[in-house]
Amino acid sequence: MARERKFTDDELFKATKSLLIEEGYDAFTFSKLASIMEVSRGSIYKYYENKDELISEFLMYEMNLFLKGFNELDKSGDFQTQFYLVIDFIFQHSEIHQILEIINQIPKKSSNRVSSNQTQLNTYHTDMYKQFQSLIEQGKKERVIKSHLSDAIILGMTFQTIAIPNHFGIPQDEWVASIREILSEGMFQRE
Amino acid sequence: MARERKFTDDELFKATKSLLIEEGYDAFTFSKLASIMEVSRGSIYKYYENKDELISEFLMYEMNLFLKGFNELDKSGDFQTQFYLVIDFIFQHSEIHQILEIINQIPKKSSNRVSSNQTQLNTYHTDMYKQFQSLIEQGKKERVIKSHLSDAIILGMTFQTIAIPNHFGIPQDEWVASIREILSEGMFQRE
DNA sequence: AGTCAAAGTGACACTTGTGTCATTAATAAA
DNA sequence: TTTATTAATGACACAAGTGTCACTTTGACT
Numbered sequence: 001m002a003r004e005r006k007f008t009d010d011e012l013f014k015a016t017k018s019l020l021i022e023e024g025y026d027a028f029t030f031s032k033l034a035s036i037m038e039v040s041r042g043s044i045y046k047y048y049e050n051k052d053e054l055i056s057e058f059l060m061y062e063m064n065l066f067l068k069g070f071n072e073l074d075k076s077g078d079f080q081t082q083f084y085l086v087i088d089f090i091f092q093h094s095e096i097h098q099i100l101e102i103i104n105q106i107p108k109k110s111s112n113r114v115s116s117n118q119t120q121l122n123t124y125h126t127d128m129y130k131q132f133q134s135l136i137e138q139g140k141k142e143r144v145i146k147s148h149l150s151d152a153i154i155l156g157m158t159f160q161t162i163a164i165p166n167h168f169g170i171p172q173d174e175w176v177a178s179i180r181e182i183l184s185e186g187m188f189q190r191e
Numbered sequence: 192m193a194r195e196r197k198f199t200d201d202e203l204f205k206a207t208k209s210l211l212i213e214e215g216y217d218a219f220t221f222s223k224l225a226s227i228m229e230v231s232r233g234s235i236y237k238y239y240e241n242k243d244e245l246i247s248e249f250l251m252y253e254m255n256l257f258l259k260g261f262n263e264l265d266k267s268g269d270f271q272t273q274f275y276l277v278i279d280f281i282f283q284h285s286e287i288h289q290i291l292e293i294i295n296q297i298p299k300k301s302s303n304r305v306s307s308n309q310t311q312l313n314t315y316h317t318d319m320y321k322q323f324q325s326l327i328e329q330g331k332k333e334r335v336i337k338s339h340l341s342d343a344i345i346l347g348m349t350f351q352t353i354a355i356p357n358h359f360g361i362p363q364d365e366w367v368a369s370i371r372e373i374l375s376e377g378m379f380q381r382e
Numbered sequence: 383a384g385t386c387a388a389a390g391t392g393a394c395a396c397t398t399g400t401g402t403c404a405t406t407a408a409t410a411a412a
Numbered sequence: 413t414t415t416a417t418t419a420a421t422g423a424c425a426c427a428a429g430t431g432t433c434a435c436t437t438t439g440a441c442t
Contacts, residue, residue, distance in 0.1 A: 002388035003438040026217035029429060040391045045431070146380050153369045154378055156355040163354070164347040178344045186377035187345055189337050193418035194408040220399060231421045236401070 007037050012044070016058045021098055025105040028055070052110045055102065056117035062099050063124045069093070070128060079139040084180060086135065090162055091176050097162045100125065129155060158183060198228050203235070207249045212289055216296040219246070243301045246293065247308035253290050254315045260284070261319060270330040275371060277326065281353055282367050288353045291316065320346060349374060 015036045020028055030051060034041040048054035073085050090096060103121050106114065136154050139145035145154065161179045170178075206227045210219055221242060225232040239245035264276050281287060294312050297305065327345050330336035336345065352370045361369075 002386085002440075003390080004440095005389065024217070026215070030431095031429070041430090042392070042432085043390050046389070050431075143380055145378055149369055149373070149378055150359075150361055150365075152357070152359045152361055153355075153366065153373070156357070157352065157370065157373055157378075160351055160355045161348065164344075164351045166343075166347070168341075168343045170341055170343055174341075175344065178340055179348065182340070182344070182348055182377065183373065184377045184379045186373065186375045187336055187340055187348075188375045189334055190381075193410070193416085194420080196419065221401095222399070232400090233402085233422070234420050237419070241401075 006039055006043070009047075012037065012047075012054075013058050013061055016054065017062070017095075020055070020058075020102060021095060025055070025102050049111065049113075052106050052114045056106055056110075056114045056121070059099060059103055059121055060117055062095075063121060066093055066096055066099075067124060067128060070131070079135070079142045079144050082135055083139065086132065087158070087180050087183075088176065090159070091172070091179075094162045097159070132158075197230055197234070200238075203228065203238075203245075204249050204252055207245065208253070208286075211246070211249075211293060212286060216246070216293050240302065240304075243297050243305045247297060247301075247305045247312070250290060250294055250312055251308055253286075254312060257284055257287055257290075258315060258319060261322070270326070270333045270335050273326055274330065277323065278349070278371050278374075279367065281350070282363070282370075285353045288350070323349075 012033075015033055016028075019033055019036065023032070028051060030041050030044055033054075034044055037044075044054070048057065070086075070089065073082070073089060075082065077085070103118070103125065106118060108115075108118070110118075132155055133151050136145060136151050140147050161183065164179070166175055203224075206224055207219075210224055210227060214223070219242065221232050221235055225235055228235075235245070239248065261277075261280065264273070264280060266273065268276070294309070294316065297309060299306075299309070301309075323346055324342050327336060327342050331338050352374065355370070357366055
């Protein structure tokens with residue numbers, strides 16, 4: 001028994017995502033967002049107290065989606081199969097790298113709602129890393145991964161590869177295959 | 192026959208560097224810089240028209256320093272020796288990754304001085320990559336590097352490793368050694 | 383047709399950063 | 413000591429973002 005909404009949360013998150021990814025956290029403003037949505041700036045304040053609140057809610061939404069997919073990956077194969085599945089998955093969701101970086105750009109002095117989201121986001125982050133870490137452990141048990149390499153470096157290196165800029169526009173298939181190969185076997189020829 | 196300056200360009204660049212690396216391009220302001228230097232904001236405008244001009248000059252200064260060191264690396268050894276030298280060098284100058292990113296954050300619509308600096312910076316960037324690329328070619332000729340991997344991916348992957356966050360504070364030596372090993376031989380055990 | 387709760391708007395006051403410039407301060411040279 | 417010259421300052425006007433709120437609009441339900 002009220003007026004119809006001009007936009008849904010999903011539409012808002014979609015615009016938020018493109019604006020955040022194109023311009024970054026600092027250049028993200030309610031003015032720009034409102035203009036994309038073709039809505040007045042004031043109306044967004046009806047639903048989110050400020051930029052940090054909106055962004056932290058958006059990040060929760062994105063992380064949930066990502067983790068849902070991550071958790072649904074087939075856990076039945078041997079290490080190598082699972083490892084390759086994970087790599088393919090993270091490359092299909094390469095925005096996750098930027099998302100994770102934005103989490104740390106939200107100032108800590110924010111409202112309660114934001115703080116609690118930040119805590120939750122860090123938990124998600126850690127959980128994801130823990131899951132990946134247990135995959136690494138499996139790899140070490142199966143004697144596929146070298147045991148003298150620390151989990152931290154394997155994890156860091158794997159996730160960092162998402163952000164390598166593909167300046168020359170090498171096709172995604174070749175790109176991912178090469179990265180997978182280098183991570184596994186290195187760039188040096190075997191003698 | 193005039194008043195003494197309260198600060199040198201070197202001091203300004205030093206403060207610029209820490210401010211840029213701690214807070215990033217967007218949060219960098221003349222107010223903050225002036226407060227670090229304990230000088231009025233107006234006095235900085237005596238030497239630099241605006242933030243973009245100062246930052247682009249600073250980047251030129253940093254890139255020159257970096258490239259000077261890069262060029263002075265011993266070119267006499269075989270591929271592997273040189274490759275390891277380069278990796279050690281870029282890890283000793285790990286800020287270079289952030290520096291390179293900041294280059295692309297300066298808006299394109301700026302003044303002539305800035306535009307010409309941008310052009311020059313991109314030239315430097317390309318030159319550095321070209322040099323590294325010729326090292327890769329050498330590696331391929333010496334049959335150390337797999338020939339089916341594109342130069343772009345080897346270059347990208349190598350430079351990207353600088354930015355892997357060392358969350359767990361693994362000692363630098365072990366860190367660099369592990370990365371070098373993974374790049375060369377991969378993380379998988381040889382059978 | 384009338385009601386009214388929620389949605390949307392735009393003007394207002396405030397904050398932070400920018401760039402300028404008239405004024406003041408320091409100091410080497412005359 | 414005076415002077416010429418450059419360094420530094422802080423006040424001013426302007427631009428862009430923020431958060432608020434009284435007011436208007438819409439449309440489902442009487």
